Amino acid sequence: MDNGENRGGLNFDGNDYVEIPRMNYNEVSVSAWFNKSTSGTNVIFGGFRYAANVQCQEGFDLCFHSSTPDILRFVVATRNASGTRTVKEAIKDFTDSNGIWYHVVGTYNKTTGDQMLYIDGQLADTQTHPSGNVIVPLTERNYMAIGTRYTDWGFFRGSIDDVRVYNLPLDAEEVQALLSKKVLIREGDEWPYFTGMQSPPDGWYKSGFDDSGWQRGSSGFGYGRDRNKTNLQDMQGNYSTVYVRRDFIVDDTRAVTDMKLFINCDGPFIAYLNGRQITSNPVGSYGEPLDVSGYRRTLSW
Secondary structure, three states: OOOOOOOOOEEEEOOOOEEEEOOOOOOEEEEEEEEEOOOOOEEEEEEEEOOOOHHHOEEEEEEEEOOEEEEEEEEEEEEOOOOOEEEEEEEEEOOOOEOOOEEEEEEEOOOOOEEEEEEOOEEEEEEEOOOOOEEOOOOOOOEEEEOOOEOOEOOOEEEEEEEEEEOOOOOHHHHHHHHHOOOOOOOOOEEEEEEOOOOOOOOOOOOOOOOOOOEEEEOOEEOOOOOOOEEOOOOOOOOOOEEEOOOOOOOOHHHOOOOEEEEEEOOOEEEEEOOEEEEEEOOOEEEEEEEOHHHHHHHHO
16 A cells, blocks of 8 residues: 655644555565654554453554654564464664654564564564464454554554555565665755855855855754754844755666655745756745656756
8 A cells, every 4th residue: 555655645643544444464564654743652554453361462553652652563463273372562762753754664474473673674673473373363343544553542643654565574675675765865864054144155056065164953944843953043033044955876867767855844945956956936845745856867967
């Protein structure tokens, strides 16, 4: 299941979700991009039934619990031929999981019993069930969900994108292939920046410009908002423009088939690529991915 374009996705405000049909498979892979905005219980993919008795638990899901809000859990319930159930959690502790896009993949292999959790293509944790165990089908309800587990518990706050469920366990190479739509610049990455107390030097937007004398800060930039990583406290009443630039490398520009630019800006902006203006908006942009695929050749300038 694909719910939108990478780095755009669906926004969840803590009381909504997407209901999807149950997908009960003996083994599984589930993947998604997510950007969590607040701590607390946040379910990315809900296909699990919790019960105090482990022998009543069913299914699988990806979630954060309010008691450990920075630990992502990939939960899987399996059973053997006699019906005895095993429930394990593969986890990743982010320390600070808010405000950054991550790619997550959870896999379960019935032959080996291996339950694996990958973050941004890297194996984060492995748990092992008895070999031959299959996933316990979800029967408690007739749906699974993106952005919650139940209709009254686990609502996600933030953005979720490109959710996929496979009826087989992806291997490490296939997990890497899911990242073929490569994110070259992430929210929270460090940028050189120049505040608009005066005009920046000529050619600041061109490749090869020497920005070694500029300040450094993590995106976003601004004042008066919790999501700003670089707080420009002197901006209000003094200047209205901030210039930021970021170098990145594309190994094979001929292999690029599409490009998306994600900008969240509450005022006018202009974006350049290798010295060429590729998009602008006089009123800002509020989270929608901008298709700049027509400028692919500009990557090789």
